[in-house]
Amino acid sequence: MAEHTPGPWTLADRTIEEDGSIYPAHILGGARELVICSFSAFESDAMFEAKDDCRSKRANAALICASPDLLAACIDLVGLIAEIAPAYEQSTMCANARAAIEKAAGRASPDLPNFPRSNLDG
Numbered sequence: 001m002a003e004h005t006p007g008p009w010t011l012a013d014r015t016i017e018e019d020g021s022i023y024p025a026h027i028l029g030g031a032r033e034l035v036i037c038s039f040s041a042f043e044s045d046a047m048f049e050a051k052d053d054c055r056s057k058r059a060n061a062a063l064i065c066a067s068p069d070l071l072a073a074c075i076d077l078v079g080l081i082a083e084i085a086p087a088y089e090q091s092t093m094c095a096n097a098r099a100a101i102e103k104a105a106g107r108a109s110p111d112l113p114n115f116p117r118s119n120l121d122g
Contacts, residue, residue: 004104005029007068009036011061027064037064071104 009029016022026038039057074097081088088094 004068004071005034005036006031007072009065009068011058011065025061027061029068067104071101074101074104 007029009027010033012023012026012028014023014025024038027036028034029036039061078094078097078101081094
């Protein structure tokens with residue numbers, strides 16, 4: 001499986017260039033600030049949406065931006081618990097953390113569809 005683009009990931013708001021080109025809101029990641037994803041209707045439909053819908057989109061973008069940090073924290077915490085409190089390794093909390101790590105890695109989980117490998121590996 002291909003590795004994800006390293007963090008930090010940041011949200012870049014929609015921009016309109018001098019030539020009239022419009023770049024939708026998007027998330028940048030890594031040292032080269034590669035585009036992780038873009039939000040084609042992030043702000044363009046804002047005038048037709050309820051304020052809560054716009055807030056949800058921004059909240060979703062913030063969660064996506066935090067993903068690399070959350071993954072690293074889960075990996076570190078599961079490792080630390082295994083080292084200093086092995087009795088808790090089988091806890092629901094650790095099982096949930098391991099499941100989140102597996103999901104982030106693109107490995108099968110009950111709520112993640114089994115996509116063909118070619119779709120996951122780029």
